[in-house]
Amino acid sequence: MAIIVNKEEKRRNIALSCRELLLKHGIGELTISQIAKTAGVGKGTIYEYFENKEDIVFEIIRTFIIEHEKRLSEVSRSDLSTREKLFHFFYLLFENEIARKHLNIYKEFLAISLMQETKEMLSFSETCREDFINILNNILEAGVRSGELNAQMSASASSLMLFATGLVVDSRLKSLDVKEEIDRLLNMIIKENQ
Secondary structure, X not given: OOOOOOHHHHHHHHHHHOHHHHHHHHHHHOOHHHHHHHHOOOHHHHHHHOOOHHHHHHHHXXXXXXXXXXXXXXXXXXXXXXXXXXXXXXXXHHOOXXXXXXXXXXXXXXXXXXXXXXXHHHHHHHHHHHHHHHHHHHHHHHHHHHOOEOHHHHHOHHHHHHHHHHHHHHOOOOOXXXXXXXXXXXXXXXXXXX
């Protein structure tokens, strides 16, 4: 009897088995040989499921972002204050060593996507942005309802997303204190009596 392989599941399993490898080596230093060895498959098998190294990296980054979105959604539904929710939204990629490793891979991916601007990368980035804006909208709308934010803030998710993207890009600067920048923004948008 022939073994039936779920191609999507196999593809995902190969990518997931290489997460630590990607975090250790980064995109530029990662090779198909390393990926095949880590996944326990031959190089030919890699090409059955992925077009190239970037396709594998793309799949791994997709898992990082899905995890990130899940954590942010949990924060947005929590009993935290609006200030605390927004702080977590902006600071999640900086909060610990693992998050910073994910951030470094994302920065590398961002640099590649800015240079190559493939249709798939642009579409992926747009979808991620929309998902994060939806989470921000939920936080902002709850903040307006609770009186922690002024009503006009409910339309600011896109602008706040630009702030978050700027933090990611500028976090490479030694002079930038991410927590300080987040606090400065939150001091401007959270009502004084909160």
